[in-house]
Amino acid sequence: MARNSLGREIPETFAGKKLVPYSDPWSVQPHAERSTRQIRRIAHNGSKLVGGLREAIIASGLKSGMTISTHHSLRNGDRLLNELVREIDALGIRDIKIASSSVHVVHSELVPYIRKGVITGLECGVNGLIGELISKGELDCPIIVRSHGGRARSLITGEVPVDVAFLAAPCCDEYGNFNGFFGPSACGSLGYALVDAQHAHKVVAVTDNLVPFPAVPVSIPQSVVDFVATMPSLGDPKKIVSSTTRITTDPIGLQIAKHAATVIEASGYVKDGFSFQTGTGGISLAVAEHVRNMMRRDKVKGSFGCGGITGYFVDMLEEGLFEALFDVQCFDLKAVQSIGRNQRHMEMTAGTYANPFNCGAVVNRLDCAILSATEIDVNFNVNVNTESMGYLLHNTGGHCDVAAGAKVSIVVCPSIRGRLPMIRDEVTTITTPGETVGVIVTERGIAVNDNLPELKEELIRRKAPVKDIRQLRDEIQAVTGVPRPVEFEDKVVGLIEYRDGSIIDVVRKVRE
């Protein structure tokens, strides 16, 4: 065991890999070439259609012990991954690692296949039941949680070699050109899949919407796609779009949004060239509404909006408040429709979005970003992975990438959830290091990191409720009391990887 710079105990190895403890957000330097894959020469100019998923698995040469990936742009509507694993099992293939861009609640169907030994490792974070069972020790399956940028890095450097990528292709032709803009399972941007398409050893496009050649616009080209397979339906359109894309009506949420808007205004960045990222939660959208009104009022022409894109951002683009949108995934139908027709609404790869190891990710150009949290500690460290019971329930998303990139990263969080205080002495799990977090906003006040002294001064001048983070913690605890800590056993069941590949924290088995 070694302690990383945040005091977390990190084992020397995990699932056979040697681990590098986290030290700080900036200093890890890459010493690798881009990962390579075999160059091939396809003699024929005919169809790459191999049939259904089973034929595609056979054609790809997938064998026991290999690693597969899918993308999560269909989110909770995805049917591909479950169906794929069923077919892999039916073919008698075992010991498969999943390195998808994310695993969602809908993929709880994989649990029996993990028990059966079909799936023996998760090279990606998960949302929902699988993580809970792993935390309880009821499922034995090592899990490595990565951010969006960190996952792109791990594929590009070859740390995670994907043998076969099965990529849901909502609009695809028989020679393998595809996009996510059209068709019954349209999801918009294929930002995550774009990385797999370049770096997986074999690429299978899986479609429920085969269109005559060529499928345009081409997001992922024929030149990187080995096979095309079909299945009756890739996903449930109702669940492809995220559920929480409406402004909150909760007074506490609105209060938080108002404070966050004050922070953005006080930052001084809301002027021509402003760039902004916000999430899909009700509070994030309420902040976006304030930002839109500010930009209108001051006649600001912003530079770009970024991240997962919602209809709110599309409206702002169309109103001329931003020059462009950089879109790694579309969160609602309006965003899907926009990216298919507006050239200023750019599809962006997860690598371009957030990978720390390239010539500059888009997050580096962000002025202000709104992020969420499940817990925050007095050193501004943020947890988005584990919940109050200690179970691993959420993936990291772009959280630590955006926090590191944005000039002012603003974490919005209600001070109390279900009687529990959300600002604590220590978070259960560190997802994002405090030194990359600028401001914490709760309904009870605003805590500004010492590394932003000018912003703090300006907020005080504007009579915003600025408080020391420890004072905020005390005020909350005066209402809630101090909860008894969750107890863990020594056994490490998962890793929380920082975007640079070092290990910022581990997930331990919960003592029941």
Next chain:
Amino acid sequence: MAELKLRRSLLYVPGNMPSMLQNIPLFNCDAIQIDLEDAVPYSEKDAARILVRRFLEGYKDRNKEILVRINGLDTKWALDDLKTVLPALPDGIRLPKADSPEVVERLDTLLTEYEEELGLPIGHFRILPSIETAEGVINAVQTARSSPRLIGLAFGAEDYTATMEIERTKSGEELFNARMNVLWGAKAAGIQAIDSIFADVNDMEALRKETELIKRLGFTGKCMVNPRQIDIIHDVFAPKQAEVDYALEVMDAIKRAREMGTGVISLKGKMIDRPVVVRAARVLNTARAHGMVDVVINEEDIYGAE
């Protein structure tokens, strides 16, 4: 004279909801009315008043005026409400069904007894009576003069329309006479006039219209059922920059007048005397709450040193 204290926005919070009570310190309304009456079901009357007491005992850094709406004095709960809640020191009592001056006088006597028992100065607890029945409206002028504890008269349109057996509309023509009687009573007695709640929390446009209307009529504040309504109400009650500028000139003029040994002076051809100064002071006080000015107006600025 009517107090300078701002009471633009008075938010109701149900007394039986711990999750809502604990958020009271967070909202930027001028006053809170913790409700033990209509919002609390019969089965929870006991629990609610104890909960409210505990909350008030723990709410040390009071940052707004706290009123408790007790159950009507004609109910079996009212005395227990007072007995339980008053030791936790609310600023006052919102008295439902203040149909006559006698009802207020009765509460006044009870409050005096509690003040003696608790060792508080007589008059510590204030009263905001609800004028919410036909009888209450008729008696509003007398009720407004029934106790020195009164901070104002509060009009309750929901109960009023029920006793009138009429529907409450968004345009509110049916409330006009009642509102005027409440206003006349309050203004004649030199106390504030507080308007009823606006029940549709999703119709912000109609809330704005109604608030603009009641401000024009003379109300100085409005009750609310949802914190989302606060900003609109404050926005309507915010003074215009020109009003603020004029008020500053008035205060400056009266200061010069005092230095010359008089209480009356001319400003741009208009006579500036006490009523004008009081009005200016009120504008500046409101402007201060809106962050428009930094000046603090005290009684000496208005009336001069003794």
